[in-house]
Amino acid sequence: MSHQETHEKPRPSRRDFLISTGALAAGLGVAGHAPARGAVEKLALHGGPKAVTVPDGDAAAWPRYGAAEEQAILDLVRAPSYDPIGKLEDEWKDFLGVPHVKAHFNGTSALASMFFALNLPPGSEILVPSYTFFATIVPMRLFGLVPVFVDINPRTLNFDLEDAKKRLTPRTKAVLPVHWIGLPADMDHISEWANEKGLIVLEDAAHAHGAKLKDKYMGAWGRMSIFSYQMSKPLPAIEGGMGVYQDENDFQRATAFGNYDMPGVSPEGGYFKYKGSGLGLKFRMHPFAAALARCQLKGLVERNESGAQQTRQLNDAILQLPGLYEQSSGRKDVQRLYYAWNMLFIDEREAGMSRDKAVEALKAEGVRVSCTHYTLQHELPLYAEDKWWHHKPEIPDLPGSRQANATCTGLPYFTKEVPELVEQYVAAFRKVWAHQKEL
């Protein structure tokens, strides 16, 4: 899907708009029980009462550790061992239903090992979004690999396959989509095209622990993939990561890169002879992190589901407002998750007010909202300097990525049940939209 096709919703008629906002003025209240305030009241920005009065406290706090995590760390302090690492690997392998995994000290080291495992000739190109964390891209440099920046769809924040097709060259060897804040990229379409062109499919699933497309876990689509267990992520271990490998040889090579002791590597493979010397690095996960990840894995599916359900309640109500969109591919066959942000987009023309003004008014109402801007990798100095690259990456214009940054509006992702707060957020949005002409 190209960035021009942005899942436009039909523009609401004036009547729909009055129904969605005027309900308040007519005394119907929000979600059935809030008082008939809102639209008739002055904006908080202009001296009126705030729509959000419930304290948000720790509503978006993360990670949420409890007695189980405390006990697991205490047990390790009392009886130090590396055991949790192997146990976590077994559990993660079972969870995803994949043949090989390797625990890492973070997602970045898992990515570096994955690029090493590719064993591609220097100058090989990898199609990757610029709208991502540095770690998806920069470690390529260490192996002579060259990132080719692909645009994103500004409404999914994910890899735009149509844009990628235009960037194919005889040197293209792999694709590396990211599942941004838990929304699965179109791995079925991407894999189909990549297979047709003989490209290796990789995944950065750093944000997508437990998300699915067509009932298959993200991270299980590519030949290799990685997860981050850093503390903001859906499976937080404060710092940690995991590599996932469909092929035995990739697993062995990736493991050899950062493990002189070759845990899990079979003596029959080509890498076992390096046991004892390794290849120069030590990427072993800290057992504290493995212990935390094991505890967090237990409730992962339920946490993802209840968080998504609450986000749906909020978004289903506010997306009735003109010009307001959410990060979505519109696909029915994805099971997404959320973390950190509930990302919305404001189309200023349809909303009849600027994003900045809407955000300012929402903030005044007590909504924790911000205009979010994500650093685009291709705009950073590192990519413009020859000396760091086998050959210097091309610096393209990526209008979808620019549009995302011009429209992104981040709400917090609530990590516990806060129905009253959700209701008041809905009221705040309706109130601001009802006053849109004053903004």
Ligand SMILES: Cc1ncc(COP(=O)(O)O)c(C=O)c1O
């Ligand atoms: C998309 C993406 N890939 C990779 C990583 C790297 O993970 P880590 O922070 O565990 O090194 C992150 C971390 O934020 C990320 O957001």
